Amino acid sequence: MKTIVKILSIIVLLIYGCKKEQLELPKENLNTQFAATVGLDEARTFMASLPEDSTKSLQGIEINWSFAKNRNGNLVIPLRGQPVYQGYKQGYREIIFTKNKLQQLEAHILEIIPDATYLQKTMRSTSKTFTGRVFDYNLNYQLKGGRLYSEGKIVGEIKNLSEREKIDYANKSLKEKSSPYGVQGKIMRAMLIESCTWIQSSYIDAEGDFTVHSERVCSYSYVGNDGPSYFNDAGGGGSYTNTSSGGGGGGTGSTTIAPPPPPSNLPGENNNKVDPKKMMDCFAQITSPNAAFVVRVYVVEPQPGTSFNVGANSFGHVAISLTKSSGNTSITQTIGFYPTGSGFEKLNSKSQMLDNGLGEYNMSATYYVSDESFQKVIDYVGNPPQNYHFTDFNCSAFVYGAGLAGNIGIPDPTTQIGISGPGGGGFAKTPAGMASALREQKVKNPNLDISDAGGRMPESKGPCN
Template identity: 40%
Template structure:
């Protein structure tokens, strides 16, 4: 008996449905939601293959000594070595040789991880090496992140506290981590001292006060389970040992959660008497102008812009969006939620293509109802019915604003616990909302603005507590 074939009518039906679903999804890429952190197996394969192809092309121009072809192992095929946040995809790089970070000797063990960071824009990937150095390998990352373009020598470093980037600096031609070659008499090292990044010219390796006394090597079959040896060797109190950050942490995000109540508080600084109120729904379509659920803007997003204008002309605007926490919402479907500042000056501005404006005139009561709803989001995010689109919809509906959002029919494959790994869902999606607003504009709705490129959102005032 050929065990690879279905054995009864039911299995044959499931087998046929799975094959048909895969063909359909290969054409339309029905990956829904609002945060760009999907982990469907077929999307991951397509995405990683594209990143790998871009990396292989860029690597031809890669002159970084640290990243020689024999010095790294890239985990292209290991799903546990791939992470996502709202702005990029990260692929783990296992270093097979020692790295000299030029860290000042200390009794505190230093840990590090190296990743390829892939940021998609205009259908292409921008690639860089990202090295994380910390003395506390925990989920709330504290330490320094070095970022180097693969094809350029310019680099940046950023200091991170509890997963949030608190300061950064471009450092031009970087030589951190590069080994001294034959015949070299001097080298440049970068030193981290109390969170400050400094450049040093060192011309005598034996007398280099910043060189770690030991540098660990990663065996090729290392499983990433953390640990790493200590400072070892050479008397005098020991040096900075190198370990490896556990894989269990979340990538530091440039745009952490905000407390929406702190943002809403700002509107109280303008008296209601005579004030004017405006609410806008901002939609980033996955593929501007099309109904595709995945495209140049990945899965898209929706946010709400809230504006109050006083009689003296002073105005306050806040742009808020609703997201899941972490990068596995499309695998788990449900997870904790957060609100993020999507304004122009935030770390995560919404580049929107379609918007609709609602002029509330002087109706402070309706505006307050919208503020109350926007500042008390549901604690649980669902990828399809309690997502960014639903957050916006519920907020404007609280102020008696009519907003039509079509329901999309969604097919998902690769889900554990369902027959054939296939489930069928109804969903609120940025693509459907964008198409609805475009149709309203075609029918003469002057409140709608639509473009085929990304527009810049207003600036948010920020928190007032």
């Protein structure tokens, strides 16, 4: 299909609790549940009765009625085609027949896009754990709204904004009018903080239409899982491993989904493996009295414009370099914490230490430390954790842990990586987070030896005989 450019404004209400203001979400969209069951013959009759001008976009989409399934009283049929999000085909789409509060039959096209990090972690998508976006289109593929989910809970809303609404949201602060807590402590409404940010993004729907949109990212409290019935159980798709052609089970009628986006390559991941204990033991060749001790952090930032761990050069790396000097003698070891394996296997694997000497970097920080602190750091680096996880414990977490061990002021590199919500998901220690934290540290204390001039890391001496 020829690409059509649609300029939309979409408000995305994200949740992770902060200073709050109240936002009333549309009651007709959020607060009604419908239990009526839609039958196959009823749905087919409904489609046949619709005027052609209300279903033009469906003319090129095959609806295979033999794939129809009942889900919570609604009739659901998977459709061929996949959305393109963050530069990769992700998720799937389906047509769903449901009844509104007046028991009138209506149809929607849903495009369900699991969050990439969530899918890389779980390798499957279920309604109980689903984290991601659900876009709601009418039968002419006009975006009507949508929902954001975290851990199976609705945590935000997607909707079109009029020009008037854009101005209103940009120029006024919404004041909290009443307590958001229900009788059992449940937070009943979305809560909006004073400071929100408009972020321009793009999204290609499964029809190939390129949508430029603005996402209004704010902090919200939990709004409850009380969306319209056709949103319930969104994201249930089972394992990705049996995906058929077409996406969304279009070839078989199943609701399996496409594989997660490929994980990023890691800078230096093909470097030589080293024994960290032997490298750290090398420092004993220089006596400590009158010696100088330096710990350096080197950051390789992900490529600008990429999303965390989605495709090439989207992760980055953080290395640590230790130097001990006395007189004309100096020893430096520059190493990094890595996974083993390749592809999706490296996301959660045994760890290994690789030589990062002479690798390129974007940002560095230098800390002059005491003999005692240095010893604690080399003890930590010489005995690294045995397991690697791309969000729970990666190279950034390792270097931050080294700073904690030596009581060195290496900043916390935690940053948001996905949709946040109940339980505080969507955060990890990352190379991008380390770079951001170092820049913030430099702003607060300009005298710190922190530079974004880039260059090459110092060469490692390697193990000593």
